[in-house]
Amino acid sequence: MSDVEQLRQQMEKQGDLVRELKAARAEKAQVDAQVAVLLALKDKLKIASGGGEAEAPKKKGSGGGEAFVLKVPKGTKDYSPKEMSVRTEIFRTIVSVFEKHGAVTIDTPVFELKEVLVGKYGEDSKLIYDLKDQGGEECSLRYDLTVPFARYVALNKIANIKRYHLAKVYRRDQPAITKGRMREFYQCDFDIAGSYDAMIPDAECVRVAVDVLSQLDVGKFVIKLNHRKILDAIFEVSGVPADKVRAISSAVDKLDKVSWAEVRREMTDEKGLDAAVADRIGEYVQISGNGEVVLAQLQALPELMASTKAQEGVKDMGLFFKYAKIYGILDHVSFDMSLARGLDYYTGVIYEAVLVEENVRPATTEAPAAASTKKSSKKGKGDDEDESQVRVGSIAAGGRYDGLVGMFSSTMHAKGKKTDVPCVGISFGVERIFSLVMARKEKQEIKANRTQVYVISFGDKSENSLLEERMRIAAELWDAGIAAEFAYKLVPRRDAQYDACDKSVIPWAVIIGNTEIDQGVVKIKNMAHKDELEKDGVVVARSLMVAELKQRLQI
């Protein structure tokens, strides 16, 4: 990378960091410090690029050798082979749990008709990526996998399905360096659609979350639970006007990011809520902890329990905790009145899994400056956790959404009767899990290929190349299902071939020279253990090579 380009990338990251700090209303001193870093980078860049404007990559097309800064779009990233090896392993673990619970998988297009996404995401709709209108239909990139799933269920008139879907989703959000928040990122979703008895699929979704997070070994986590109906009842009995419920709910949802004082200020100053009403809400949303304890606490509040909604929600949660006990997941869950979840479509139980350990590490793409900022602004655990802590911590979320499929069914049948298919599901945010696993693995050697054997030749003369013999051996290995490589050179250097084995962590080598060819043998050498007993390899007849290797590879 050229100096100029490196500086530009640093500057861009620093700019993101500053915007992010401002958005999070960080302390002025902290913002000023980072702005100073940004200005210093700007100066450096001006010098390095020979003066002139430094902010934006220049767009001059790719012809003629003019510079546009080659990069991936903002908020997206490439995955290297080693990263892909880790990602594939994470996906394999997640899929194995989903399949253990009987789920099938589907795939849907990366873009949907714009109408499908309209009116599903509330305020966040502004983050939807639209395709340019190039003649034809208006389309948008999917924002999540839940709405396309509901569309799929409605379009195909499916009465029940348990499906998983691992795919990328797209949000035109401000990419957040400290939080691993990307514009293109994977979601891994597990959902159960169908009319069933209360809370049975709901409890299984949370069990799936526990299974996945335990098997991925991401550290200690807790799954916060709440119920939309209880939350609605709280707002009702606190005296929130009906037209303010969504706005107030979205303010409460920020309690994992900002203090109660700040949320209260937003409710009263920005959203015009009566101070006494806000204070009543404040008392309710502090309630959290062990399921049965919280249930008892709620049932001891006659004002709240007078609400039918509260009764329904409490009854659901009673069942939920009974089933959660059978599933052995009580240790991992917490019943938390401050959990509100942003999306409009939830109708029942809602949940969010957060990491509670100090093992919350920065994303691998993070700039050093950002990492230190994050650490310095970290305050502690619990309800006072600061933004960076909680945001990196949140790794899965979901809930029940009984009305979403019906929204499509009703639009589909102009005259028709509306058919609801109740759904509940959980979505894993894999980028964060990926960062954690990568951080843990970095010290180890990651083998990105699956090559088992490297075919080496010695003593080649350019007039008497052994290339063809290496090719012949490789073809024989491929035919036998053995993964094999060799140097794509007529006369490769001895060292280069050994280096290739080391670099690609290839466990076995087949070695030939003129002597071996004359005698009709090959040398087989263990490159992984560099076995002292077989330091120079073992010599086997060429005709026994495949059998010998299969035995050593245990295939």
Next chain:
Amino acid sequence: MSDVEQLRQQMEKQGDLVRELKAARAEKAQVDAQVAVLLALKDKLKIASGGGEAEAPKKKGSGGGEAFVLKVPKGTKDYSPKEMSVRTEIFRTIVSVFEKHGAVTIDTPVFELKEVLVGKYGEDSKLIYDLKDQGGEECSLRYDLTVPFARYVALNKIANIKRYHLAKVYRRDQPAITKGRMREFYQCDFDIAGSYDAMIPDAECVRVAVDVLSQLDVGKFVIKLNHRKILDAIFEVSGVPADKVRAISSAVDKLDKVSWAEVRREMTDEKGLDAAVADRIGEYVQISGNGEVVLAQLQALPELMASTKAQEGVKDMGLFFKYAKIYGILDHVSFDMSLARGLDYYTGVIYEAVLVEENVRPATTEAPAAASTKKSSKKGKGDDEDESQVRVGSIAAGGRYDGLVGMFSSTMHAKGKKTDVPCVGISFGVERIFSLVMARKEKQEIKANRTQVYVISFGDKSENSLLEERMRIAAELWDAGIAAEFAYKLVPRRDAQYDACDKSVIPWAVIIGNTEIDQGVVKIKNMAHKDELEKDGVVVARSLMVAELKQRLQI
């Protein structure tokens, strides 16, 4: 699906078919027949929808229950669980071959900066999907995986890599019903980048193609080969002016779709080529067949061999066929002067794999009308194959592109020296392979889930539900890594539970009733073979249930 909606979809497909026939300059009678079908559908739709305009779905947003036709965007499709099961298996086979040849995998964003794609696809650039400019960078969906790969290699300054990438690409093409041509579709690419000795990686790419197509069992196929330099020499010695070479090359590329007479007409009438020049080209492009025979034919043409380019190309192909022989793939390849390949970036060997069997079946999404048209317009094999035959037949293609990475390196280093990384690769068009495999599998039962055990309870009374016991057993099975399901009902019907096993092809059942609970046992029953010896299942102690199942499942 409502009648109106069904009609609309039929009409849309029929419209596509008509446009397609026109574009392919089909016989007038054939076009007229399909237009008549279209008009009849239009009339039907007018009646069904109660008169009024019938062409386009009305856009009224999704609110208020107004009808917009719920569907996926044109040229895209959903994959059902059974289709996904088949697709996953195809991918697994392809990946296993790629990994057998030592490839690692990477991932790149689904969209790239617009500048990255500009100037790479010639005339086809008009098919690129752009994202709407919503403030920020201008981006486009990837058109293939080759250009993003070259961008990745340049951006990360990689000197050599052998990588595979399975991902969706996007083309705003007219979706072609008869050809399985989609706007969103998967490509499976294998590429070798790096400076190596001539034709070694090239021959391996074709070996990879043979391995993949053989293992997927798609029927008889042939891989047509040619060399860009030989083709350029042919145009040169035939007397094509330098500024017409690309246009003439793209006309020749149509020889697998239309007759020589038609291509000749395009060259002379549309592209203003001298008739004598066209005739000279005509003689060259007829040459095809066995590699060594064609090489000898070319070498016997002094006019052609006077060209340095032809000499270089012939030398390359000589090496290629030598290596292809060692790799045991000569039976699958044909050296064909009429293969031109559309894309600009190829610089050396080019190839395309086509099916030659009558097993070329229509895509599963195809409408019946389209299928019969396709069959009736099918003429035969060889160079006279009609469009539908060849297009469905083409299932993989690729070649050498030595300049593409350099295009990015030069844009990256404003002052810098240009670094070329020579590349060669192959891309599999999976939708077509998928259609073939699906068509073959349709009669068989496809198990889309991996559930091993279904937990059944009998004799539940609503006052004495066995739900919790089923949950307890399922949790125990999950803990042991066994994939298990049960009915999400308090009191499920006996038949419904058996039906669930059959429908999901679940091989084993654990059955409990009040008797079994009292005695501390469970019944284990084979649901797949319905074993006569164990017709009613075997009774085992509850404590031995997991061990017994593991033994039967061989895990």
